[in-house]
Amino acid sequence: MLLAVDVGNTRIKAAVFEENTLLDVVVFDLKMVENEIDFILKKHPKINTIAVASVGKLDPAAWISFEDKAKLFLITPQTKFPFKNRYATPNSLGIDRMVLAAGAVLQFPRQNRLVIDAGTCITYDFIDEKDEYWGGAISPGIRLRYEALHQFTAKLPLLTRQAPENFIGHSTSESIHSGVIGGVLHEIEGFIAEYQAQYAKFIIILTGGDAEFLANRLKNTIFAHSNFLLESLNQTFQYNQK
Numbered sequence: 001m002l003l004a005v006d007v008g009n010t011r012i013k014a015a016v017f018e019e020n021t022l023l024d025v026v027v028f029d030l031k032m033v034e035n036e037i038d039f040i041l042k043k044h045p046k047i048n049t050i051a052v053a054s055v056g057k058l059d060p061a062a063w064i065s066f067e068d069k070a071k072l073f074l075i076t077p078q079t080k081f082p083f084k085n086r087y088a089t090p091n092s093l094g095i096d097r098m099v100l101a102a103g104a105v106l107q108f109p110r111q112n113r114l115v116i117d118a119g120t121c122i123t124y125d126f127i128d129e130k131d132e133y134w135g136g137a138i139s140p141g142i143r144l145r146y147e148a149l150h151q152f153t154a155k156l157p158l159l160t161r162q163a164p165e166n167f168i169g170h171s172t173s174e175s176i177h178s179g180v181i182g183g184v185l186h187e188i189e190g191f192i193a194e195y196q197a198q199y200a201k202f203i204i205i206l207t208g209g210d211a212e213f214l215a216n217r218l219k220n221t222i223f224a225h226s227n228f229l230l231e232s233l234n235q236t237f238q239y240n241q242k
């Protein structure tokens with residue numbers, strides 16, 4: 001049994017897998033890691049491996065205390081990945097993006113794939129049908145946009161995610177919702193159109209904390225794969241056992 005742990009920029013997501021079956025998912029704050037992992041290990045005593053992908057600020061020493069309970073599989077740029085990395089700066093490529101690309105290749109073989117992860121940041125990653133990873137884009141995520149508008153101006157309030165009723169905002173709050181949510185939707189649709197101009201066919205995998213919210217509002221029919229990073233972590237571990 002495997003515990004897959006995604007240490008993000010704002011929170012940690014962990015999932016328990018028995019082979020390819022997801023049994024349990026928990027989400028918690030970076031500060032709670034020791035207590036939460038301890039709790040999951042007690043709840044699922046059959047866990048023998050912890051696979052970790054981290055882009056967040058978490059001391060690697062946090063994992064040492066679990067080493068007597070389960071084998072640690074820390075994903076690093078040196079881990080074996082099922083694609084050829086064409087990124088110009090592979091050593092600064094986010095581990096989460098590498099794991100997403102690995103999952104896309106292993107779950108959707110022999111086709112062009114665009115992975116969109118709408119989390120703290122929105123990342124775009126393109127892996128072609130020859131399993132070559134090319135990179136994509138990094139932009140601020142939804143919550144980051146609301147916070148930036150508030151933090152770097154004198155007058156704008158801090159709002160939380162809400163779909164705009166109209167693209168013409170008739171008030172301060174409507175204008176902010178239109179700018180943030182409408183802006184993200186246009187960005188995603190615009191990027192998809194650019195990929196479509198260059199590649200006749202590709203699949204789109206939408207994931208991250210805002211995936212479901214966005215999937216319901218995009219013009220293209222795109223399904224949200226909310227646990228795609230965790231599933232990809234499980235698959236990356238299995239791929240490395242072979």
Ligand SMILES: Nc1ncnc2c1ncn2[C@@H]1O[C@H](COP(=O)(O)OP(=O)(O)OP(=O)(O)O)[C@@H](O)[C@H]1O
Binds near residue numbers: 208
């Ligand atoms: N309970 C929640 N806490 C924080 N963000 C949430 C929550 N529910 C939904 N979200 C949305 O999820 C987004 C953050 O995504 P996610 O949780 O995937 O980020 P993360 O954990 O920092 O991971 P990553 O670093 O991979 O982006 C925010 O833009 C926010 O709108």
Ligand SMILES: CC(C)(CO)[C@@H](O)C(=O)NCCC(=O)O
Binds near residue numbers: 093096097123
């Ligand atoms: C872009 C984020 C913050 C998304 O989590 C992460 O993948 C990261 O820190 N990336 C490093 C820069 C890069 O991927 O080129």
Ligand SMILES: [K+]
Binds near residue numbers: 117
């Ligand atoms: K992200």
